Amino acid sequence: MPRPRQALLTRDRIVATALALIDADGLAALSTRRLAAALGVQGPSLYNHFATKDAILDAVADSVTATVDTGWFARHDWREALRRWAWSYREALAAHPNVVPYLAQGPGRRPAALAMADAVYGGLVRAGWPPARATHIGAALRYFVAGSALGSFARGFVEDPELYAAHYPHLTQAHRLAGRQRSVDEGAFALGLDALLHGLAAEYQRTVGPLAPLEPAGGSE
């Protein structure tokens, strides 16, 4: 086939299809040939639109990051903004857990990731945190969110009672985790996030100044 009347591929179509394949079959199952086949095209044609496979993955990762809402810092107290951002971030990653290992390797040069870092850092500094502290807080929350999306603690366990009971005295109920994955992961995330924010608020009072009273629950959104 020569050059078609209408281009078969666009960067957006490649990225969307790649994400769908990764969601369905995992990161390792994405090959340029399989991706091309899903697009009705031969493998090397992708290289007319992306320089390398990694460039495709970068674009996929950035498309996931782009769905995170970072606007909270303009409208809310820093504690509330951090909380909502963290949940939004987690939601974006949890919707595509298979890309997290790739995505978690740093913002690099991906624009959506950098825009997010910019918004969070800026919001914290504006709230009075010293710049170095703001960096640490942003990083710490990123650690927590990325770890939670990546690990899916409960997903790691297997639905086999024998396996754990035999050697691990306290894990006799661990096989049940496999079935309650979502509730366990969400509960752990909620607990950890609340604890983190509680601790940060204390640190703020100790080193920056008094906290503004929190807006009433169920704020402006």
Place this chain on the structure above:
Amino acid sequence: MPRPRQALLTRDRIVATALALIDADGLAALSTRRLAAALGVQGPSLYNHFATKDAILDAVADSVTATVDTGWFARHDWREALRRWAWSYREALAAHPNVVPYLAQGPGRRPAALAMADAVYGGLVRAGWPPARATHIGAALRYFVAGSALGSFARGFVEDPELYAAHYPHLTQAHRLAGRQRSVDEGAFALGLDALLHGLAAEYQRTVGPLAPLEPAGGSE
């Protein structure tokens, strides 16, 4: 070469060499043939000792996890034990950052990871935490540690001032992060861990009961 008088390979030697190669060149650079070559052997010979390449990686991951000290819970208050465990866990992962993406995908059936989960969960329940809470706390800390080892927030930035200043108003200093990687990552980890533990202590007081007074700083170890 037929079967040699003395076996050239052992599982331990394979695992140790694989870990060294991963540390040196990254996870993606480990192939069965390169690993075999480093062991003075042909590629397929590895399959006399491991069923698949993933089985080798599992063993590598478990050898890293095995260096985490989980004994603190027998000798310390739960807060202090959690803190020391988290630091030890982080240290183990940070020593081999390239294996973290693989390792972070869940304890699965790896014995060292399961033994660690067992120790942490048991320690928390013994300290009075309700079982469901203990699960959440263990998971939350795992998220944080895994995320911190995986992400290495600072590593993600590039040493190029132009790149950030142009589009991200608050990231004008971000290129400096690349050079201060270790201090940034450790600072973020320390801050986040302290905040987490602070928040957990508050939660404990609210839902379980009064906290034992903390032992004087610089305890029995």
Place this chain on the structure above:
DNA sequence: GCCCTCAAACTAGCGGTGTAAGTTTTCATC
């Protein structure tokens, strides 16, 4: 309206990958 250049697909192929299959020789056991 023609021509030139570029773009977007193609085909062929290189070197590398995980691993299955079968072979050979040695060691350990009866």
Place this chain on the structure above:
DNA sequence: GATGAAAACTTACACCGCTAGTTTGAGGGC
């Protein structure tokens, strides 16, 4: 000493990312 497992080997398959060169339609300039 025969037997069988173990541990290396060689060969081979299907797939991988990617390069090179080819073909042909699309779009712009004269």
